[in-house]
Amino acid sequence: VEDALVPPPFEVPRLCFVDARLIFAYSDTLLTTGQSGRARNAVNVAYLVKEFIPTSVDKFVKYIHNSNTEPCVLLDMKAEEIADFLAFTQHVQYIKTGGQVYISDYQGMHSLYFSSVYLHQTR
DSSP states (O other): OTTOSSOOSSOOOOOOBOOEEEEEEEEEEEEEETTTTEEEEEEEEEEEEEOOOOOOSSOEEEEEOTTOSSBOOOSSHHHHHHHHHHHHHHHHHHHHTTTSEEEEEEEEETTTEEEEEEEEOOO
């Protein structure tokens, strides 16, 4: 945005994703698979581990719910603007990926953090 010849006709909020990882715990039991008969460990448990978001004076806001692509109705004008911007980014993601992917479940604290879930549509 800073290098653009003409700024966008709207304010681009400064947001960031929380860092998240999948952690798999494997069982000690070996399983044989298919015709090859090769042994492998099975995933016993999977965990989604997210970056800790410190508490703040800002209230936690759900911008876009993961079961609906429409922005949530919010009372705060700043939160409404962020939700509208995030809805715009969903449209761009969907178009740029040929309808394969968009990010949903945007939530966080006013312009500090938001977390999300990646959705993938199979054809």
